[in-house]
Amino acid sequence: MNLFSWTSWIRQHARILLKAAGAEMASVLLTVLTAWECTNILNGLFLSSFHSLKETAPDFLVLFLALVFKALSNHYRQKKCLRLATNLLYICRQHLHRHILCQPIKQAGTLPVLAIETIDALAPMLTRVLPELLSLLIVLPVILLAAAMTDGLSALLFLATLPIAPFLLYLTGQVTQNASRREWHHLEELSAGFRILLSGMPVLKRFRQEQAQRLQLKQFSEAFAQSSLQVLRLAFLSSFVLELITTLSIAIIAVSIGLRLLAGRIDFQHAFFILLLTPEFYQPLRQIAAAFHSVMTAVTAKKRLQQEGIFQPAELQPSSPAEVRQKAAPTSISIRSLFWRYPSAQTDLFHGLSAEIPAGKITVITGPSGTGKTTLLKLIAGLFPACSTMICRTGGNGVSYVPQTPHLFAASLADNLTLFHSAPKGPLRYALRMALLDRWAKSLPNGMDTQLGDGGQPLSRGQRQRLGLARAFLQDRPLLLLDEPTAGLDRETEQQVLQSLCAFHRGRTIVIATHRPAVIALADHQIHLEPPEDLPYDHHN
Numbered sequence: 021m022n023l024f025s026w027t028s029w030i031r032q033h034a035r036i037l038l039k040a041a042g043a044e045m046a047s048v049l050l051t052v053l054t055a056w057e058c059t060n061i062l063n064g065l066f067l068s069s070f071h072s073l074k075e076t077a078p079d080f081l082v083l084f085l086a087l088v089f090k091a092l093s094n095h096y097r098q099k100k101c102l103r104l105a106t107n108l109l110y111i112c113r114q115h116l117h118r119h120i121l122c123q124p125i126k127q128a129g130t131l132p133v134l135a136i137e138t139i140d141a142l143a144p145m146l147t148r149v150l151p152e153l154l155s156l157l158i159v160l161p162v163i164l165l166a167a168a169m170t171d172g173l174s175a176l177l178f179l180a181t182l183p184i185a186p187f188l189l190y191l192t193g194q195v196t197q198n199a200s201r202r203e204w205h206h207l208e209e210l211s212a213g214f215r216i217l218l219s220g221m222p223v224l225k226r227f228r229q230e231q232a233q234r235l236q237l238k239q240f241s242e243a244f245a246q247s248s249l250q251v252l253r254l255a256f257l258s259s260f261v262l263e264l265i266t267t268l269s270i271a272i273i274a275v276s277i278g279l280r281l282l283a284g285r286i287d288f289q290h291a292f293f294i295l296l297l298t299p300e301f302y303q304p305l306r307q308i309a310a311a312f313h314s315v316m317t318a319v320t321a322k323k324r325l326q327q328e329g330i331f332q333p334a335e336l337q338p339s340s341p342a343e344v345r346q347k348a349a350p351t352s353i354s355i356r357s358l359f360w361r362y363p364s365a366q367t368d369l370f371h372g373l374s375a376e377i378p379a380g381k382i383t384v385i386t387g388p389s390g391t392g393k394t395t396l397l398k399l400i401a402g403l404f405p406a407c408s409t410m411i412c413r414t415g416g417n418g419v420s421y422v423p424q425t426p427h428l429f430a431a432s433l434a435d436n437l438t439l440f441h442s443a444p445k446g447p448l449r450y451a452l453r454m455a456l457l458d459r460w461a462k463s464l465p466n467g468m469d470t471q472l473g474d475g476g477q478p479l480s481r482g483q484r485q486r487l488g489l490a491r492a493f494l495q496d497r498p499l500l501l502l503d504e505p506t507a508g509l510d511r512e513t514e515q516q517v518l519q520s521l522c523a524f525h526r527g528r529t530i531v532i533a534t535h536r537p538a539v540i541a542l543a544d545h546q547i548h549l550e551p552p553e554d555l556p557y558d559h560h561n
């Protein structure tokens with residue numbers, strides 16, 4: 021994954037990063053202003069021109085405003101970084117889910133760790149480290165410039181002490197990497213151990229062996245605890261060393277200023293100004309050191325996700341309905357000598373099945389119950405792994421599959437329709453109208469924001485099916501696969517749905533598994549499946 025290939029990542033999030041960088045720039049300029057005002061006030065009150073507090077009032081006002089605006093810009097920058105992190109986690113989870121649905125993950129025991137711990141570990145990288153990296157890039161040059169304009173020697177000392185901390189970070193990073201990798205490995209072992217234990221619990225209980233497993237689980241958790249402690253120890257050590265280095269650097273600069281102040285080679289106002297800026301200069305480095313553990317964890321987590329093959333760089337953008345809404349050539353499908361059986365079955369469901377699905381036409385798959393209509397649709401949709409030479413798709417990419425009972429989430433109607441993507445209102449209304457759900461949606465007290473219960477409560481079976489259809493209309497892909505789309509509908513509603521399908525099908529390929537005569541009558545092409553005794557068969561209409 022190129023999440024941390026900075027060039028592509030920065031390109032994708034350029035706008036939000038620019039806003040965060042703008043806020044950081046404002047914040048550092050306000051820091052310089054605050055330091056200047058502080059020195060001005062102290063200088064005025066104790067050493068020179070001002071005689072009363074009243075005369076310092078304008079400086080106090082500027083100081084107060086600078087502090088307020090600095091807090092606001094910090095808050096704004098933090099908000100932007102949080103948004104980046106949320107976005108990143110959303111994309112990561114989306115890829116993980118896609119990965120799980122497309123190809124089963126080899127070691128199912130690692131799944132909870134991947135889904136929860138590994139992906140969550142990426143967040144602090146953006147919420148804690150990214151703001152500090154931004155600071156590093158913006159704060160350092162600005163403060164260096166301010167120092168150079170005030171006192172050249174201090175600026176030189178800043179420059180000389182600066183590379184020590186990153187060099188140390190690099191060295192500790194090398195050491196910590198292995199420890200962090202071990203920590204993840206033990207966490208995955210522990211999770212897999214739990215999973216196996218839970219799935220085997222009925223058998224273990226029957227043979228009264230459940231207590232015997234405690235020892236192994238104990239070993240797993242101890243190994244994980246040890247490796248976590250090792251990482252924390254290293255992280256603590258690296259933070260301590262960096263803290264020490266930055267404190268020493270601050271001390272060197274403070275001593276140099278103090279000596280020159282005593283010798284009269286620098287005036288109080290400038291010396292105090294530099295002294296106030298010095299901790300600010302090293303602050304981003306200290307923060308990065310404090311978040312060093314998060315960095316190491318995020319780097320290892322990223323590698324772990326890459327190893328699972330969950331991310332491909334080009335796939336990083338979420339595919340929203342709007343993005344998929346592209347005009348592509350309708351798909352044609354060629355099924356050649358398809359052999360297929362469910363892993364748990366004794367016989368082939370398809371034994372040398374051949375059929376053609378022409379582009380831009382409505383094809384129905386018919387046949388007695390249990391002959392594999394649903395399975396064939398799933399194979400075409402790519403939900404089951406089948407050899408690509410057996411089912412060959414040409415034309416536009418993108419499939420919408422509407423199962424017999426579409427899965428509905430305990431979420432708003434809009435989210436159920438868009439599958440949690442954002443979509444403009446126009447296409448949403450169009451999709452609902454095409455699925456004959458527009459009047460019903462309008463009658464709802466909260467319209468599109470109405471919350472549905474788990475499994476789509478309180479929608480009727482027909483409404484659920486039509487909501488599945490509305491999803492497909494919204495996705496607008498060149499190949500539409502429908503499993504019994506009118507099974508729960510009365511004749512009149514069925515006719516209306518079929519009219520919608522006819523209107524929608526122009527330029528798209530539609531494949532419908534059905535028993536209903538009205539749907540069969542609509543088709544341009546038919547594939548009839550026979551029960552397995554009649555094998556082998558060939559279906560060209």
Ligand SMILES: Nc1ncnc2c1ncn2[C@@H]1O[C@H](COP(=O)(O)OP(=O)(O)OP(=O)(O)O)[C@@H](O)[C@H]1O
Pocket residue numbers: 362363364365369387388389390391392393394395396533
């Ligand atoms: N997950 C599964 N594991 C094992 N066998 C399955 C699985 N799903 C379906 N089958 C079997 O595969 C055969 C075909 O099922 P499928 O649902 O594709 O048939 P269908 O023609 O769509 O049936 P219907 O018209 O009743 O919907 C059936 O014998 C079914 O029992």
